[in-house]
Amino acid sequence: MTEGDDEKKVLALLREKLLKEASSSGALAHTPEPWEISNHPLYLHHSDQPGAILVSQSLAEDNYMQWSQSMAMALQIKNKIGFINGTSQRPTEDQADERQQWDRCDILGKTWLGASMSNPIAKSVMHCKSARAVWLELQERFMQSNTVQLFNIENEIHGxxxxxxxxxxxxxxxxxxxxxxxxxxxxxxxxxxxxxxxxxxxxxxxxxxxxxxxxxxxxxxxxxxxxxxxxxxxxxxxxxxxxxxxQAEAAMGSKQGVQQQEAAAFTVRGSDRDNSRDNGRSNSRAESAEGSKPKYEKCNKSHLTENYRQHLKCTFCG
Incomplete structure (x- = not known):
């Protein structure tokens, strides 16, 4: 037997010894529980905190339908809808670990429901034993007014x-x-x-x-x-x-554009007529003023007295 074979044999014996020690001490990887898988109803993520507000609108006396729909959708996303609709049942006593995990999830669901209510309503359901009990209590309390709400809605639709x-x-x-x-x-x-x-x-x-x-x-x-x-x-x-x-808005916009152009053109034409009229009036007034002045016989022109003899020339000196 060579030296290399002796070394392999020693390593194999050492490995076997380590495996036996690990098995006896429980250090081997354990099989994960079903609720440790993310899509299991009992799975709890590290972000699933007690008292978290899942919906933006808190439950009041007059918004139960909107609140219940929003809360049901939020719990569906959290994979905890079974705790309020009754599809997730509490495990039996012989399933101690799963029963404990179910209780944790149920309490968490109760805190979520309570955080999404007004303070008086939350206090009134605080002593319910499960999230399902809280849900049924609210349903029985607020669903009684459905007939009145339906009447009001139908009246609004009609008008x-x-x-x-x-x-x-x-x-x-x-x-x-x-x-x-x-x-x-x-x-x-x-x-x-x-x-x-x-x-x-x-x-x-x-x-x-x-x-x-x-x-x-x-x-x-x-x-x-x-x-x-x-x-x-x-x-x-x-x-x-x-x-x-x-289409009607587009046609109306085009019509208004044409009307604005026509109005602008009309304004320009009117301004030209006014300017022409003003110029004509100015010329008429000037001519009228000119005609009203006295004219001199020598030049037949209207001018000031000091300018009257400017057109005369001396016959001797030119």
Whole structure:
């Protein structure tokens, strides 16, 4: 056996010894827990701080629908939506580590909800046992006024008209009311034939409401859209009306430009006539003044007395 073989054998024995020591002391790499993976619902990032404000608008007495939608989207991004909708259940006692991790995430969700409420509301739900309990408490408390809110929204939609607003402002206002109403009703789409007919009716109703709210300046384009079969959806109708508005503004701008040019030309012509008239008046006044002066027989001219005899010459000396 050569010296090199002895060295390899010693290194192999040393490696085997080190592996045994590492195995017995637990120094080998451990298998990661499921919640240590970033897409797991129980995963906690270092930026997930207690009491963080996830939405810009705090919950008050009159904005529950907007707040709940914003909060649900924020929790969905954080992968914690299951803690309020009930899809994430607390692990059993025999899963001690996962149960502890779930409790941490649930408490974190409660702090997020509390930080996004007004102080009186936050105090009233502080003793709820879970984030799900807080969510249900708020839902039961504030969803009771849905009928009144729906009535007010429908009343606003009924009275919504363009008035002095632009087409874009009017459409944006009307669409915001429609979206708020749809969120209150929370109707699920139906795949049956009757459901399709109902959906088509609702779309046509929105288009008609938009067209009826326009000013009389848009009567022509409104009649054009209504004559289209089938009736365009409201977004398409808005696009057509907006294009008509831009064309009308461009035509009005061109007309005003021509009128301004004509007005400028008229002003110049009028100024020339005034100058000519003034010059004529000046000449007339000069001639009148000249004619009113006495003329002398010798020269038949009007001049001062001291200049009267300047035209005379001496016959002797020339």
């Amino acid at each position: 919504c008209e363009q008035g002095t607003d632009s087409v874009t402002t009017f459409f944006t206002k009307l669409k915001a009311l429609w979206d708020e109403r749809d969120a209150l009703c929370d109707l699920s789409p139906c795949a049956c034939e009757e459901g399709g007919k109902l959906c088509e009716y609702v779309k046509n109703k929105k288009t008609m409401k938009f067209l009826m709210g326009l000013n009389e300046n848009y009567a022509q384009i409104r009649g054009t859209i209504v004559a289209i079969e089938p009736l365009p959806v409201v977004n398409k109708a808005y696009s057509m009306v907006l294009r008509h508005e831009k």
